[in-house]
Amino acid sequence: MNTVPPAGGPTGPGNGPFCGHCGGPDGGGLPASDEHQRCVELLTLEPPRYCANCRRRMKVQVTPTGWSAECSRHGVLIR
Numbered sequence: 557m558n559t560v561p562p563a564g565g566p567t568g569p570g571n572g573p574f575c576g577h578c579g580g581p582d583g584g585g586l587p588a589s590d591e592h593q594r595c596v597e598l599l600t601l602e603p604p605r606y607c608a609n610c611r612r613r614m615k616v617q618v619t620p621t622g623w624s625a626e627c628s629r630h631g632v633l634i635r
């Protein structure tokens with residue numbers, strides 16, 4: 557039985573940036589892949605679910621003006 561590692565490749569978790577929508581690795585300076593192109597579009601409409609720095613799930617609150625997303629480690633992100 558082979559254990560298939562989670563999508564993400566050799567860098568592994570803990571080395572951001574990560575995609576705020578799906579939590580996958582986000583290129584690190586390379587052009588966004590087609591895969592995350594969709595995520596980027598969604599992130600213009602929806603709050604991110606994952607911290608781009610540490611991939612933790614963020615606590616999202618929708619506000620009258622937009623949203624705020626809080627990472628327990630990196631603080632609040634507001635849009």
Ligand SMILES: [Zn+2]
Pocket residue numbers: 575576577578579580591592595596
């Ligand atoms: Zn993504």
Ligand SMILES: [Zn+2]
Pocket residue numbers: 607608609610611612627628629630631
């Ligand atoms: Zn974080």
